[in-house]
Amino acid sequence: MADLSVTVNGLKMPNPFVIGSGPPGTNANVIGKAFDEGWGAVIAKTVSLDASKVINVAPRYGRLRGNDRKDIFGWENIELISDRDFDVWIDEFKQIKDKYPDRILIASIMEEYNKDAWIEIVERCQDCGVDAFELNFSCPHGMPERKMGAAMGEDPELLEEVCGWVMAATKIPVWAKMTPNITHIEDPTRSSLKAGCDGIAAINTIRSVIGVNLDTLRPEPSVEGYTTPGGYSCKAVRPIALRMCMEIATVIKDEYPGRTLSGIGGIETGEDAAQFILLGSDTVQVCTGVMKYGYAHVKTMCDQLSAFMDKHNFKSIEDFKGQSLQYFTTHTHLVELQAKAKADAKAASAKKKMVAKDAEWSGDDFVKQSDALGSN
Numbered sequence: 001m002a003d004l005s006v007t008v009n010g011l012k013m014p015n016p017f018v019i020g021s022g023p024p025g026t027n028a029n030v031i032g033k034a035f036d037e038g039w040g041a042v043i044a045k046t047v048s049l050d051a052s053k054v055i056n057v058a059p060r061y062g063r064l065r066g067n068d069r070k071d072i073f074g075w076e077n078i079e080l081i082s083d084r085d086f087d088v089w090i091d092e093f094k095q096i097k098d099k100y101p102d103r104i105l106i107a108s109i110m111e112e113y114n115k116d117a118w119i120e121i122v123e124r125c126q127d128c129g130v131d132a133f134e135l136n137f138s139c140p141h142g143m144p145e146r147k148m149g150a151a152m153g154e155d156p157e158l159l160e161e162v163c164g165w166v167m168a169a170t171k172i173p174v175w176a177k178m179t180p181n182i183t184h185i186e187d188p189t190r191s192s193l194k195a196g197c198d199g200i201a202a203i204n205t206i207r208s209v210i211g212v213n214l215d216t217l218r219p220e221p222s223v224e225g226y227t228t229p230g231g232y233s234c235k236a237v238r239p240i241a242l243r244m245c246m247e248i249a250t251v252i253k254d255e256y257p258g259r260t261l262s263g264i265g266g267i268e269t270g271e272d273a274a275q276f277i278l279l280g281s282d283t284v285q286v287c288t289g290v291m292k293y294g295y296a297h298v299k300t301m302c303d304q305l306s307a308f309m310d311k312h313n314f315k316s317i318e319d320f321k322g323q324s325l326q327y328f329t330t331h332t333h334l335v336e337l338q339a340k341a342k343a344d345a346k347a348a349s350a351k352k353k354m355v356a357k358d359a360e361w362s363g364d365d366f367v368k369q370s371d372a373l374g375s376n
């Protein structure tokens, strides 16, 4: 039986499945439920010092369904970070760590471009016992209007400065969460790692418009007849997330060995998780999948991942982490490889046609057969 446990930046987890920041980690009650069901770690919903500025609307989700209207492929949200009071969160972080001292609780934090605010949020969260931080530089809606979230994540210089403030204040591991709404994800990755962050988490949601209602002509989700672009998640984003994780893992492998990657984006099965791990992820996060299938789904995903590992005789996650990265190359190299493969196949088939015994000579192919037997 495969061993699913992982130790990432010194954090010991029973399996690599982590609740991604969002509704599934939005208060102590649901975080406790996640631990009870067996999740490897939980990242709480993003908190900031002043929740009074966070005002959510309803509806705030829009979904893309298959033709049968049952399966959900894509999920847009225009939800903000947590609207719960920071002092309430501090109490709940303490309560959770008292009740689950051995389980990994990660605080997701976000602040404005203000050094004192970042230092205060880091110090107050770590004092109540959380195990690590995830820095939310990636919320694509609402917060950028206040120069928070993706507004920072899209600016590698700003990111390096803010990560530097956090790294100077923290005593616990820090993951920087990337926005995918940028052309080259390697740039903010390098800035965060250069500033000393222990790991990268990617991806947050992709800026999107889920659709337009053809009866009302209003884009969705419609709030009093209007909307604003939101963040896209669920399995439709998985190929984009896999590509970005591959790029980040390559930077880590080549330039920052030992730093870690938490892969996120459309993960719903153990097989999905295996692909992120094969492309260099140490852990995988699930957010929308929990909203679709519930907390108990972690057991199914662990069974599926375990079956994949048994099939390949992998004993631990480390045994196959990053193993598929070696199969990426340039298109030019693909053309060269294919030309060589064709030439090799031609040579092999010519060799195969060589006359081995006198009885094999045939009148029709006589010249070709004679030629094949020549050495020049």
Ligand SMILES: Cc1cc2nc3c(=O)[nH]c(=O)nc-3n(C[C@H](O)[C@H](O)[C@H](O)COP(=O)(O)O)c2cc1C
Pocket (backbone or CB within 6 Å): 020, 021, 022, 023, 045, 046, 075, 077, 079, 080, 081, 082, 108, 136, 139, 177, 203, 204, 205, 232, 233, 234, 235, 237, 264, 265, 266, 267, 285, 286, 287, 288, 289
């Ligand atoms: C409704 C909703 C709320 C979210 N809220 C947050 C948040 O507060 N902080 C954060 O870092 N990411 C947030 N996310 C992003 C997720 O953590 C995750 O990065 C993204 O949804 C992709 O993963 P998934 O396809 O498994 O959901 C939210 C996602 C959804 C769907």
